Amino acid sequence: MTPYLELRNVSFSYRLGERVISGVSFFLERGDFVGILGPNGSGKTTLLHLVARLLPPDEGAILLEGKRVENFSRKSFARRVAVVFQEAPGHLDLSSFEVVMMGRIPYLSRWQRETRADEEAVEWAMRVTSTLPFAEEPFSELSGGEKQRVLIARALAQKPELLLLDEPTSHLDVVHQMEILSILRELVRMGITILGVFHDVNLVSQFCDKALFLKAGFLLRFGPVEEVMQEESLQELFGVSFLETTHPYSFRSFFMPLWRKEKEREKALIHVVGGGGSGIPIVRLLLEGGFSVSVGVVNEFDSDEAMATRLGLPVIRERPFSPIGEETFQRALELARKAQALVVAPTFWGWGNVRNLDLALSLCREGKPVFLFQECFREDRDYTQGEVKKKLEELVERGAEVLDHPRALLLALSKRGVV
């Protein structure tokens, strides 16, 4: 069986010797919704233009229903394949209806007037894209999202079987992006095949059936979204690591780019005592300030522990939901002694983690600067019937500094000569 659209070893270059597309081969089934992903300048738009027959391939062949695209007559090709381009037209006084009607050009001969059938096609295209309410308004006076929908309607008026889109959501806000994508989903349900360039990884993973990765003109991967889109493949494509999670409603994969600029860590090592996520803002502040950070003691599966692990910080762990044992305490003390200062994050206190304060006390006795926050003293966070309060008061007596707010930490550190 011949595939619906097939590219066989297609290559293209704008200038001799500078290949923009190199030996790309893949095929689409009827009704596929395919998202093309790739870094800027990887040839996504060029690939789309090749399929749209706007550029002739230097090598290879592009076949639609088994027939080379250049063998279709211009009009019959335009009745099968429609394109939505990235660039929006300039000032246009024509009404949206007239703009959409342009999609009927492939159906009209030179002197022919628009017929009933043309008007019905335009009406259908505008209904599908919810653009009928402003059919009579001038195109230029529409908002960005409305314009994009009218341009999609213009392509739909061609009654295409294959719809090619070049970054149809690139200038739109989040809501309008979703709106466009759900329109596209609806079109796929109607049996239209869609091949689109997208700049947003998650739009592809949420809405498309298949993904096509293009890098420097080469086809990196092509296949069902679940198979192709993974942390490693995305990293290979974009050169930045991604974190895969699951979308809470659709249960499809959701990817977060983990872009991290490594700062020079020239400043001193600071030990942070936290737990339950209280250490996260403190650690972030210190890292941004150029300090090195160690963490502990935290329980496994605690969010502070997860953060420290992900950031690759030295961390002392205790088993989940267990109080800090003697052996763990000694290891933590060893680690904390290497630090120039110790910070106690404003966490909740119970019998499980009270020994973290002993850690702070030990360092305080040894003369290391120790910092606390006003929030540490909140009685509603003390689940030890006053034991914690005693230890905190002792800390203050021995010279631990109490800060109003985490923001004051960097200044306080430099005042104490910890840089």
Add this chain to the structure above:
Amino acid sequence: MTIKRRKRKKTVFLLLGFVAFVGVSIFFAQGVGRGRYSLFDSLALFGPQGLSPTERTILFAIRFPRILLSVLVGGGLALSGAVLQGLFQNPLVDPYVLGVSSGAALGAVVAMVSHVYFGLFTVPLCAFLSALGTAFLVFRLARVGRRMPLEVLLLSGLAVGFFFSALISLAMFLSGEDLHQVVFWTMGGFWNRGWQEVRMVLPFFAVGVPVLLSFGRELNAFLLGEKVAESLGIDVERLKQWLLFVISLLVASCVATSGVVSFVGLVVPHLLRLLGFQDHRLLLPLSFVGGGIVLLFADTLARSIIHPVELPVGVVTSLLGAPFFVYLLRRKKKGL
């Protein structure tokens, strides 16, 4: 759909109105001149039995062909301007961008200065051939592989135009004579033009105008961009070649018979766009009729304002048109 029908009716009404206006204007213009005739006398066009031979000569051999020529030339230039502006998507384009005007002027100047003479048509014929030759030279220069990028075409036309203007100046400077005739010719005018000139341009108009008018839908697609037009199944390169070929013929015939009439081709389409006609299916016919009206009025003024002297019509169009255009531009500062 009711939107559509109502609009179509409005369009037909508007066009008929413009055409009717041309008709009335022709009668009015007939009456203006040294021998003044009332509007009523102009009606004698339909029944010339009652007129004296002199009156017949003035009305039919002198005024009527001249009026007809001015309407045709004005219409042809404005229509060409509208098509080119649509094609180039550039508001600064006028029918002379292809170098046709300087080409025609060069041909005419060469004919005048070198005193070659092979009949009444010497100067127009030389101008026509030279204009066409220039247009094709520009096309050749602008061709890059299979394509003809519009920016390159624009610049080639400009370059060739400058070069030819320099040649004209050189020829005029070296000859030292016939200067007045040459200068007058380049300013454009309908002085002494009669049926021969009308007969000369008519075939080009009979073919060229309907062809250009038929491209309204395609030019509309150009409003969305060249690539969109191509994706709609329009053969963009062939369309360009066709339109430019037809326009070259049309404009060359205009320039050859009535010199370089400036302003009409640039401004009339603009005025209509400012008035809200962006749809080429309407803009093109309106430009043709509107350009005709404008040039007819300008010529009527040119031949009657300072009586026995005749002003070059190009001067009148620019003097009156430019301030009016600026006024419209300031009032409606939307993008062109």
